[in-house]
Amino acid sequence: ADAAPVAGRPVRAVGVAGSGTMASGIAEVFAKAGYEVVLAARSAEKAQTAKARVGKSLARSVDKGRMSAEDAARALERITPTGTYDDFADVDLAVEAVAEDLEVKRQLFATLDKVCKAGAVLATTTSSLPVVACARATSRPQDVIGMHFFNPAPAMKLVEVVRTVLTADDVHATVREVCAKIRKHAVDCGDRAGFIVNALLFPYLNNAVKMVQEHYATLDDIDAAMKLGGGYPMGPFELLDVVGLDVSLAIEKVLHREFRDPGLAPAPLLEHLVAAGCLGRKTGRGFREHARR
Ligand SMILES: NC(=O)c1ccc[n+]([C@@H]2O[C@H](COP(=O)([O-])OP(=O)(O)OC[C@H]3O[C@@H](n4cnc5c(N)ncnc54)[C@H](O)[C@@H]3O)[C@@H](O)[C@H]2O)c1
Missing domain, CATH: 1.10.1040.10 (N-(1-d-carboxylethyl)-l-norvaline Dehydrogenase; domain 2)
Structure with missing residues (x-):
């Protein structure tokens, strides 16, 4: 028989690292679902620009009649832009969407390992790099998982959830629960190039x-x-x-x-x-x- 399902860890605040297409789209998705979002980039200016891009995207949704102006304003207010990853100290889930370069990502994961609290789930949106290589850049590989969103993140319904051989069951459960809350369809797959x-x-x-x-x-x-x-x-x-x-x-x-x-x-x-x-x-x-x- 299957083991009893594992419960996920509670997630209230989410950190999004990066300031590009995916980072701003993912920040928008979490903010719309009611999460507090810390949007961190290499500089405060880059983070502010990324937040402004979310604002434009939300305004388009309002224009198209997909959401009210009040909901859009509330979602935007939930995003706090910052130029330092130190502001990830209180996040329950950190989602990394920086450049697709293993050395850049490994350095970022080493930083997340230093700044994030114990028990925080650390996720990468990599499209093609081994998730386990990000995990090994931390002292807590059991807390690292892949969350592969699709572009544009606010519109595309799928998230590929990528467990490594080292990912803890409750970390996987956390991400599945979060996907349900942000109204994405989660599919599980192994840590292999191309996912599904x-x-x-x-x-x-x-x-x-x-x-x-x-x-x-x-x-x-x-x-x-x-x-x-x-x-x-x-x-x-x-x-x-x-x-x-x-x-x-x-x-x-x-x-x-x-x-x-x-x-x-x-x-x-x-x-x-x-x-x-x-x-x-x-x-x-x-x-x-x-x-x-
Ligand atoms: N674009 C897509 O279709 C897509 C889909 C799914 C996943 N992804 C993944 O999402 C991630 C981001 O991709 P994107 O399309 O948003 O790229 P992008 O080029 O729009 O953004 C990359 C961001 O990384 C930042 N960056 C570059 N070097 C950095 C460093 N050393 N430290 C911190 N930040 C740095 C850049 O300033 C930029 O904001 C990649 O891992 C990519 O594989 C992309």
């Missing part, structure tokens, strides 16, 4: 690039086929241009390295476009030309 979504998605995207490279089909026909025949909301080339060709290439390289499967080697056409600076929507040109915003 990227491990299945990127080999598919890479195979689509290979089809074009081999002149087997055109990109317009492949996009149409996968939307109309596969039921996908976007075709593979539309999606690659949105995600960014450089980001996609980096993920494919990680998958190739981890699984040592020659079929996972990035398609040369993708590498070529990245070398040419055609990175997708963000540069105005990827697989297709895009009007600059």
Whole structure:
């Protein structure tokens, strides 16, 4: 028989580390759900800018009639921007969303280990690095777990919850409970490159690039086929241009390295476009030309 379910640790205040796309989106998600949020970046200015970005996003939700102006104002008030991680002393959960660089993340986890109280849950949003390597940068690897959100975090419903071999059961339970409270659907997976979504998605995207490279089909026909025949909301080339060709290439390289499967080697056409600076929507040109915003 299964063991009795383990209860999570209480979470009232949440620390979010970083000031980029994911950090501001995640801060918004927690603040909307009623958590006190400490938003910490390398400088107070960066943290304030990130909070301002949350304010703009909340204002858009109000404009679209998705929330009241009062609720938006209350959510924004729950976010305290700061330039020092010392302000994480009282958080029950710290979520790290800084640059995707293992040395940067390991240093940050060493800092979290110093400043966070005993029993705080320490989470990383890494897309491709081993969660266990972050855990090993602390003196409390049992408290470290992955919470892989999707971009944009306020809109995307999924969180991949990544346990390492060292993660404690009540830490896992805490994160599952928090996901329910922020109204995200949590799925569990192991600490392996790509988790569930990227491990299945990127080999598919890479195979689509290979089809074009081999002149087997055109990109317009492949996009149409996968939307109309596969039921996908976007075709593979539309999606690659949105995600960014450089980001996609980096993920494919990680998958190739981890699984040592020659079929996972990035398609040369993708590498070529990245070398040419055609990175997708963000540069105005990827697989297709895009009007600059
Ligand atoms: N963008 C996505 O689609 C997505 C989705 C899921 C998870 N993630 C993960 O979220 C994390 C953040 O990604 P992002 O897209 O928000 O990136 P981003 O480039 O928007 O933000 C990265 C942030 O890290 C900060 N930073 C850089 N070096 C730092 C350092 N030494 N110390 C502290 N902060 C530093 C930068 O100032 C910036 O605010 C990454 O681990 C990424 O893999 C991204």
